Amino acid sequence: MAVFRLAALLWLGMLMSPVQAQSLSIQVLDAVAKGAVLADAEVQLGQASGRTDAQGRVTLDAADSGGSELLIRKLGYADLRAKCPCQGLSFAMSPVLKDPQSLRVVLSWSAPGEDLDAYLSYPHRLLYYATGTGPGARMNVDSSDSSGPETLTIEQPVPGDAYVYAVHDFTHGNNPESLRLGRSQAQVFVYRGPTLMRSYRVPQNRQGNLWVVFRLTAEGQLQDIDRVLQGNQEVEARMGELDPLLENAKPIDAVLAKDEGPVDARSLNQKGEASYRKGDFGGATVYYREAIELDPGYAQAYSNLALASRKHSRPDEAIVADRQAIALASGPSAATVRASAYYDMARIYEDAGQLATALEHYRKAREQKANPVYDKAIERLQNR
DSSP states (O other): OOOHHHHHHHHHHHSSSSOOOOEEEEEEEESSSSOOBBSSEEEEETTTTEEETTSSSSEEEEEEOTTTTEEEEEEBBBBEESSOOTTTTTEEEBBHHHHBTEEEEEEEEOTTTTEEEEEEETEEEETTTOOOOTTTEEEEEOOOOOSSEEEESSSOOTOOOEEEEEEESSSSEEEEEOOOTGGGGEEEEEEEETEEEEEEEETTOOOSEEEEEEEEOOSSSSEEEEEEEOOSSHHHHHHHGGGGGEEEEEHHHHHHHOOOOOOOHHHHHHHHHHHHHHHHHHHHHHHHHHHHHHOTHHHHHHHHHHHHHTTTTTTHHHHHHHHHHHHHHTTTHHHHHHHHHHHHHHHHHHHTHHHHHHHHHHHHHHHSSSOOHHHHHHHHHTTT
């Protein structure tokens, strides 16, 4: 009977306990007025809805689940629809374009310290922050902070001209294998007249620093490209290499390589090992850190990061990585990873003259895995 009473009490307690509420917070901006927020915009996600405050912010009692659709409305602006996750993002609304032939492209992103730039290429012209205007088109807003928006408008399409739109990662323009663009949460919204025609979200976990988003043909047809490219030459030259796409009859695949898909932590770790073998210890640490970003539980990458950091004269960072490798090591290779990490720390302590601590770590390495190298290190310190 007591068991039944306990079960009843537990059940009652679950009913009476408060449910952990989930919330979604976003900010709504004006796409063509730099720094302008939009108050009293209606925001809806599923069954939850609300209106933005004087700072353009709103919080909804709704889960930020992937694939759910966010709807934002305000009089005088085109409806904005976006796929979530959306937590903490800013969304820039486009005032309705009066000319049904006009086209507006709005770029936004969320990545502290990242500067992304919009580029529009059409025959013999390149519109971006440095040019500002071009025949029938202009930059409305240029942004260099961590969220945008960056907006351009084709007010009067040039008859017979095609257009290519791309996004460049200015911050990592010299790092063709950077993952930052693919992790920037960049989104592009394309409007024609009063209507949102298409929206794009940057392909995730791709290496590269130039996202070629779409082509607009001379007939006004929007063609998806949506590929992240690698390169370290000046972006103006790279956009020039896309000029064949301005020929309507030119197939996209004839100009651009196909998307190779997202990279994984293991392949990045292998690239780090290749850089390490070449003696490029700084470059190796970049790959190892990117591998860890993709897989925070990757013990081998932490162990490799520690070794490369020590070789790169960063012993403090090496010890932090070694300890993380020991904590995360699991599976058939766990003993090897832990032994390597203990040995690496012992080398650092020995170099620093902390011989007792070094000897302790050499012994811990040998406890994990037998190795003549560990035996010789222990003998060396014992005989001092």
